[in-house]
Amino acid sequence: MNSPLPKEPTFTKESLKKQFRLSEFLAEKVISSVAFLSIAIIFLIFIFVFKESLPLFSAAEKVQVQTETQTITGATVETYGSETSTESEPETYGEPAESLEPETYGTPTEELNPVAEESSEPETYGTVTEDLNPDSASEEVVAVDEKVTQNNEGEDRTWSTFFTTEWVPVSDNPRFGLIALLIGTLKVTLIAMLIAGPLAILAAVYTSCFASNRRKEIIKPIIEMLAAFPSVVIGFFAMMVLATFFQDIFGYDSRLNAFIGGVAMALAAIPIIYTISEDALSAVPKTYTEASLALGASKAQTAFSVILPAATPGIFAALLLGVGRVFGETMIALMATGNAALLSANPFESVRTFAATIGSEMAETVFGETHYSVLFFIGSLLFIFSFILNAVAEFYVKGKLIKKFQGK
Amino acid sequence: MRDIKIQVNDLSLYYGEKKALKEISMQIPANKVTALIGPSGCGKSTFLRCINRMNDLIPSVKITGEMLVEGVDIYDKNVDVVNIRKKIGMVFQKSNPFPKSIYENVAYGPRINGLKDKTQLDEIVETSLRQAAIWDEFKDRLDDSALGLSGGQQQRLCIARTLAVSPDIILMDEPASALDPISTSKIEELVHQLKENYTIIIVTHNMQQAARTSDHTAFFYMGELIEMGKTNAIFTKPEKKQTEDYITGRFG
Numbered sequence: 001m002n003s004p005l006p007k008e009p010t011f012t013k014e015s016l017k018k019q020f021r022l023s024e025f026l027a028e029k030v031i032s033s034v035a036f037l038s039i040a041i042i043f044l045i046f047i048f049v050f051k052e053s054l055p056l057f058s059a060a061e062k063v064q065v066q067t068e069t070q071t072i073t074g075a076t077v078e079t080y081g082s083e084t085s086t087e088s089e090p091e092t093y094g095e096p097a098e099s100l101e102p103e104t105y106g107t108p109t110e111e112l113n114p115v116a117e118e119s120s121e122p123e124t125y126g127t128v129t130e131d132l133n134p135d136s137a138s139e140e141v142v143a144v145d146e147k148v149t150q151n152n153e154g155e156d157r158t159w160s161t162f163f164t165t166e167w168v169p170v171s172d173n174p175r176f177g178l179i180a181l182l183i184g185t186l187k188v189t190l191i192a193m194l195i196a197g198p199l200a201i202l203a204a205v206y207t208s209c210f211a212s213n214r215r216k217e218i219i220k221p222i223i224e225m226l227a228a229f230p231s232v233v234i235g236f237f238a239m240m241v242l243a244t245f246f247q248d249i250f251g252y253d254s255r256l257n258a259f260i261g262g263v264a265m266a267l268a269a270i271p272i273i274y275t276i277s278e279d280a281l282s283a284v285p286k287t288y289t290e291a292s293l294a295l296g297a298s299k300a301q302t303a304f305s306v307i308l309p310a311a312t313p314g315i316f317a318a319l320l321l322g323v324g325r326v327f328g329e330t331m332i333a334l335m336a337t338g339n340a341a342l343l344s345a346n347p348f349e350s351v352r353t354f355a356a357t358i359g360s361e362m363a364e365t366v367f368g369e370t371h372y373s374v375l376f377f378i379g380s381l382l383f384i385f386s387f388i389l390n391a392v393a394e395f396y397v398k399g400k401l402i403k404k405f406q407g408k
Numbered sequence: 409m410r411d412i413k414i415q416v417n418d419l420s421l422y423y424g425e426k427k428a429l430k431e432i433s434m435q436i437p438a439n440k441v442t443a444l445i446g447p448s449g450c451g452k453s454t455f456l457r458c459i460n461r462m463n464d465l466i467p468s469v470k471i472t473g474e475m476l477v478e479g480v481d482i483y484d485k486n487v488d489v490v491n492i493r494k495k496i497g498m499v500f501q502k503s504n505p506f507p508k509s510i511y512e513n514v515a516y517g518p519r520i521n522g523l524k525d526k527t528q529l530d531e532i533v534e535t536s537l538r539q540a541a542i543w544d545e546f547k548d549r550l551d552d553s554a555l556g557l558s559g560g561q562q563q564r565l566c567i568a569r570t571l572a573v574s575p576d577i578i579l580m581d582e583p584a585s586a587l588d589p590i591s592t593s594k595i596e597e598l599v600h601q602l603k604e605n606y607t608i609i610i611v612t613h614n615m616q617q618a619a620r621t622s623d624h625t626a627f628f629y630m631g632e633l634i635e636m637g638k639t640n641a642i643f644t645k646p647e648k649k650q651t652e653d654y655i656t657g658r659f660g
């Protein structure tokens with residue numbers, strides 16, 4: 001009996017010499033940098049959020065110097081407290097509660113975008129809609145006054161306007177075109193997933209297949225910590241830091257847009273995708289790894305041709321849940337996407353998502369009005385969508401896993 | 409000495425503080441079957457895994473001494489562990505086929521070595537399956553999942569998978585321990601045929617199996633190599649009392 005391959009002279013110092021495998025080396029380096037990048041982002045967020053609040057502290061000191069009457073240290077506490085309310089402009093960041101009044105919607109953007117400030121009158125919902133033409137603006141003024149009387153007429157045409165592209169819910173001719181919202185939502189979701197998916201999966205591959213136990217114990221909790229970040233904080237970070245950063249790079253016009261929203265939502269989706277993928281990868285029996293290595297496969301070959309394929313159902317589920325998170329994410333959408341229901345293929349245009357629409361408009365619709373019902377209809381869509389996603393994730397994965405690990 | 413394949417000199421292995429192998433020295437002949445026997449926990453698997461450096465995967469392991477394969481110390485800093493494992497294949501106690509088709513399982517090794525040509529792959533898959541004596545059983549269902557096979561079939565598939573990378577040495581850790589007598593005898597037969605081309609080291613708890621399949625036998629006890637010699641000699645007139653006690657079933 002002959003062995004299948006012609007045998008080279010075996011076991012010489014030459015044939016066993018340590019080889020430098022470039023692709024292997026690069027793969028490991030790329031993957032590990034991705035893992036560390038994810039961690040860096042977390043610290044970045046914290047640092048920038050904290051940095052923005054610094055003036056609070058320095059302002060307190062300044063005032064202390066100016067108002068020399070209050071030199072006694074005992075008064076410091078008081079100064080501090082009172083300064084907080086006057087100097088820190090409470091109507092701006094992180095105060096979504098204020099959003100009950102229409103004019104506060106775009107406030108974060110007003111701060112950054114002087115142009116938007118002009119149009120930030122009560123009748124314009126998404127203050128940032130730069131291209132909101134004067135006509136429709138005045139139209140809406142009327143609408144606000146007459147909306148109750150217009151109500152009946154609007155209702156008849158509600159359904160027919162669903163498939164149009166214009167979302168002008170408050171007007172004497174209200175149009176509830178969901179297409180722009182749908183496209184906007186999909187655009188943001190796609191961008192977010194294109195960023196979060198690869199990053200999170202590579203980070204998971206690194207932690208479960210390459211990192212030493214000690215590193216794993218550090219990396220995993222830190223990335224998972226990102227999941228605990230309130231979305232307001234991520235939205236704030238996107239608005240203040242990412243928007244400027246990417247504007248410098250890409251030079252787009254509207255500061256807050258689908259891309260920024262997508263990046264911010266990727267930050268929210270990464271920990272979910274990462275955690276579930278990592279669990280799926282770690283759940284792949286160690287015997288597969290051993291078998292592969294014993295056949296002379298390298299770590300990277302083992303990771304990509306054995307472990308990753310064996311974990312696909314779990315990773316697929318992770319991605320679906322990530323999509324669900326992005327789809328329903330409201331606060332980040334509200335803060336970072338620009339909130340203008342524009343229909344465009346350009347990722348650097350402002351968009352408005354389903355969730356953000358509900359979040360921003362629900363407060364000032366009139367109970368029982370068409371607008372009100374439409375918002376609830378959108379809510380139902382979101383619910384059905386996430387229900388389907390979760391169900392598919394659950395059943396697909398269970399079915400696949402059973403097939404995979406038990407033979408069919 | 410052409411017919412000595414592996415020369416072990418004072419090899420000790422620690423799991424953290426615990427010394428699991430104590431100054432093992434032995435010679436393993438080429439193209440023969442060497443059986444490792446001994447009571448549970450005496451370090452047989454540990455020793456076997458030293459030979460293809462699988463113990464590298466356990467962070468706490470520390471190894472001293474030499475493991476010379478054809479005169480090359482495989483623990484040398486300049487030796488590539490991946491290359492070592494290509495030449496020293498391993499079959500595990502619990503069969504562990506990948507969750508892929510039968511064909512893909514066998515083709516995996518050649519593929520990671522960069523072989524893409526379909527006809528060549530087909531050829532290797534067929535030869536390997538033939539060598540493992542399962543070609544006739546499997547030839548019509550190469551695309552079936554390997555996980556749907558019986559334990560014995562899976563184990564022989566794992567052997568075929570190992571043969572497909574054409575190693576020089578094959579390590580087997582109780583390859584038949586989970587199998588029925590028929591599958592076991594098939595595997596023993598296989599081992600017997602394979603020794604023409606390969607050096608085989610097999611761990612077993614089954615004395616008859618050791619006696620039937622092996623040319624040489626090494627008896628381990630509490631991390632030490634007590635005795636090694638021709639299987640015949642070990643089983644008929646062992647030099648050490650412990651060996652005799654173990655073989656005759658008086659302890660272990």
Ligand SMILES: Nc1ncnc2c1ncn2[C@@H]1O[C@H](COP(=O)(O)OP(=O)(O)OP(=O)(O)O)[C@@H](O)[C@H]1O
Nearest residue numbers: 423426428446447448449450451452453454455466
């Ligand atoms: N990963 C490990 N970490 C720490 N100690 C270990 C590890 N693997 C094995 N040991 C210890 O090393 C000793 C030898 O184990 P080994 O698995 O080599 O025994 P064995 O002879 O193969 O036993 P069996 O016949 O039951 O398979 C045992 O005492 C075991 O507890």
Ligand SMILES: [Mg+2]
Nearest residue numbers: 452453454581
């Ligand atoms: Mg063992």
